Amino acid sequence: MFSQRVASVKPCGATGASSLRTPGRRRSVRGVGAVKDEERKERADDVRKRLARAQPEPKCELDHDNAWQLLVATILSAQSTDRGVNKVTPTLFAKYPTPAALAAASQQDVEAIVKPTGFFRNKAKSIRETSRRVAEDHGGEVPRTLEELTELPGVARKTANVVLGTAYRIASGMTIDTHAGRVSRRLGLTKESDPVKVERDLCALFPKASWIDMGHRFVLHGRYVCLATKPRCKHCPLNELCPVREAEPEGRWMARADSERELIDSRGQSAG
Ligand code: SF4
Numbered sequence: 001m002f003s004q005r006v007a008s009v010k011p012c013g014a015t016g017a018s019s020l021r022t023p024g025r026r027r028s029v030r031g032v033g034a035v036k037d038e039e040r041k042e043r044a045d046d047v048r049k050r051l052a053r054a055q056p057e058p059k060c061e062l063d064h065d066n067a068w069q070l071l072v073a074t075i076l077s078a079q080s081t082d083r084g085v086n087k088v089t090p091t092l093f094a095k096y097p098t099p100a101a102l103a104a105a106s107q108q109d110v111e112a113i114v115k116p117t118g119f120f121r122n123k124a125k126s127i128r129e130t131s132r133r134v135a136e137d138h139g140g141e142v143p144r145t146l147e148e149l150t151e152l153p154g155v156a157r158k159t160a161n162v163v164l165g166t167a168y169r170i171a172s173g174m175t176i177d178t179h180a181g182r183v184s185r186r187l188g189l190t191k192e193s194d195p196v197k198v199e200r201d202l203c204a205l206f207p208k209a210s211w212i213d214m215g216h217r218f219v220l221h222g223r224y225v226c227l228a229t230k231p232r233c234k235h236c237p238l239n240e241l242c243p244v245r246e247a248e249p250e251g252r253w254m255a256r257a258d259s260e261r262e263l264i265d266s267r268g269q270s271a272g
Contacts, residue, residue, distance in 0.1 A: 040189060041205060043187065043189070043241055044202075047189070047238055047241055048206060048210060048214060050237045050238055050241070050253055050257055051214070051217040051221060051237070051238070051257075052213075052217075053254060053257040053258075054217070054237050054256075054257035054258075054261050055216070055217045055220060055221075055264060058213050058216035058217045058264075059166075060162060060166045060216060061082040061220075061267070062077060062082050062086065062089075062162075063086045063089060063090075064089070064167075065093075066167070067141075067163060067168065068099050068140075068142050069089065069093055070162070070167050071130065071134075071142050071149075071152075071159070071163050071167075072092070072093075072127045072130070073085050073086075073089050075123060075126050075130065075155065075159060076089070076114055076117045076123055076127065077117075078123070078154075079118050079119055080118050085117055088113055088114055088116055088117060092110070092113050092114065095113070096110075096131075098135070098140065099131040099132070099135040099140055100135040100140065102127060102128060103128055103131040103132035103135050103136075105128060107124055107128065110124040110127065110128055111124040114127070122154075123154070125153070126153045126154025127154065129152075129153040129154075130152045130153050130154055130155065133152055133153070142163060144164065144168055146160050146161075146173070149163060149164065157195075157196060157199075158175060158176060158177065158195060161173045161175045161199075162175050165212035165215060171208050171211040171212050173199050173211065173215075174199050174202050174206070174211045174214060174218075175215035175216065175219060176195040176196075176198045176199045176202070176215070176218075177195070177219055178222075179218065179219045179220075179221075179222025179223050179226075180198070180215065180219045181193065181195055181198050182222050183221050183222040183226045184198055184201070184202055184218060185198075186226060186231075186242060186243075186244050187238065187241065187242055188242075188244075189201065189202060189205055190202065202214070202218075220264050221238075224260065224263050224264055225263070226238075231246060233246040233247040233249075234247040234248070234250045235250060235256050235259060235260075236260075237253045237254075237256040237257035238253075239253070239256070
């Protein structure tokens with residue numbers, strides 16, 4: 001989920017101006033090259049309302065019981081999937097239940113446990129060293145500022161945003177992974193590919209109070225609906241707002257939003 005890599009954006013259809021019907025009014029929806037700031041803000045507001053219905057209480061899908069476990073799981077999720085990480089963390093945390101315990105673990109043993117997540121040598125080193133720093137420099141508590149978190153090994157801005165937002169409900173920014181980047185570009189909310197620049201653009205478009213939830217919503221919308229190769233445009237609750245939609249929408253947006261909620265609640269099992 002939290003891969004640093006930014007996926008290329010596959011064109012999903014028409015990119016020129018198109019007139020699309022939205023509830024109660026008719027408007028012109030254009031691609032990011034032409035869209036005005038005011039129009040982009042208006043679109044962002046509609047996106048927020050629709051995704052709030054589709055995902056009223058969005059959650060991080062990395063299983064964890066506390067901030068330290070989430071920090072470790074997020075480091076492991078680089079270039080991997082949340083599902084893959086969730087398969088190894090129960091073993092890891094059962095054997096090493098505290099930052100001090102993981103810091104004292106042998107590199108070889110940790111490597112063997114996290115190997116299925118890929119890049120296991122670097123990841124094992126990062127989570128051991130980060131745990132040591134948490135144990136020794138922060139009294140066993142994961143720090144609560146972006147600056148302190150990003151000084152830890154293997155912790156970039158994205159990981160710090162995930163931990164601060166999910167574990168502490170501190171809105172330090174928005175979580176931009178490959179899914180969130182793709183979705184926001186397709187919706188014309190940014191034209192950037194650098195996650196830090198995407199985050200800057202989105203933070204300017206959404207109220208700070210919504211940053212944590214909107215970050216999760218973009219990630220989950222991209223993971224389950226706005227897929228990289230075959231986006232489910234017909235069933236997407238954002239269809240009428242999207243300049244690159246591939247198909248006409250099926251039914252009302254609220255019904256599509258409710259379907260997205262079911263899909264995410266089932267972690268993809270209810271997909272037709
Ligand atoms: S309509 Fe929805 S699924 Fe299709 S490209 Fe746009 S945001 Fe993605």
